[in-house]
Amino acid sequence: MIRIFIALIILGLSSINNANSQGFSTPRNPSIVFYQVGLGAGTFFSAPRPTIEFENIVNQKAPVLTLGLGKRYGDHVSIRSNLSIQQFAAKEFIGNQDGNDVLDPMFNGYNFALDITPTFNVMPSYNLKKRFPVDLNLGLGLGYLLTNRTEKLYFNGKYYEINLTERSPYIPLRASLSFKLGLLNDISIEGAFFNTWLDNKRPLTKLSRNSDHFAQLNVMFRRHVF
Known part of the structure; x- marks a missing residue:
């Protein structure tokens, strides 16, 4: 899986570099290079933890930064490379001394994600x-x-903190509605879902709704470059 991903990055970057030597103004060559910057918010869908029930976790919303570079191929298809940095955190309900359930921080961290995404535009x-x-x-x-996160565990009346760094392939699913801003600029609202395999008990061939996935909602600014 890692070798396939590296090969996709090399292929995408070589295609983008070759675009600089082509004449984009002619109708026979519609390829266009673009870059984009996005800001938004995201959340984390947690797999069940061993010490608590899954329903007790409340996933928090946190900031996301996305950078992208891509190239258009014809009327409907483009290929994008995307780098995103997403903060994530969660809280859990625990019982206090009065017998009431209160929200308590469970973990927080960051993910650093890089992908190659072929994109289809309807119009x-x-x-x-x-x-x-x-x-x-x-x-x-x-x-x-x-991902790098600090997770807090509650056991026998005491809190323990552990730092975890994990890696995983993922499948990004993206959908966006874009609006034209003049000749070279676009702005769009994009939703993204990262289907990961951070849950080491889940095989690559099986999909699972509750298995450490990420979701994002971003406002993206795109600039086309001839």
């Missing part, structure tokens, strides 16, 4: 001048992420 866009004012984009890719 045809042969060149920048003729692209539609509004477009819908859908993407499915392959990536690799690293």
Whole structure:
């Protein structure tokens, strides 16, 4: 899986570098290079922990920063490389001395994710001048992420903190609604879901709804470069 991901990165970057030597103004070559920056919020869907019930976890919303570089191929297809940094945290309900359930911090951390995502845009866009004012984009890719978190465990009346670093491939699913801002700029609202295998008890061939996944909602600014 890691070798496939590295090969995809090399292929995507070589395609983007070759774009600088091509004439993008001619109708026969509609390829366009672009970069984008996004800010938003995300959350973490936790796998069950060994000491508590899954329903007791409350996942928090936290900031996300996304950077992207891509290239368009024809009317409907582009390939993007995406780097995102996402903070995540969760709290759990525990009983206090009065017998009441209170929310207590459980873990917090960051993920660093890099992926290559082919993207399909619904409205045809042969060149920048003729692209539609509004477009819908859908993407499915392959990536690799690293997470670092501090997790707090409650056992026999005491708290224990452990630091964990984990790595996993992931499948990013992206959907966005983009709006044209002049000739070279777009702004979009993008939702993303990262299907990961951070849960080491889950085989790669099996999908699981509660298995350490991430979700994001970002506002993206895109700039096209000839």
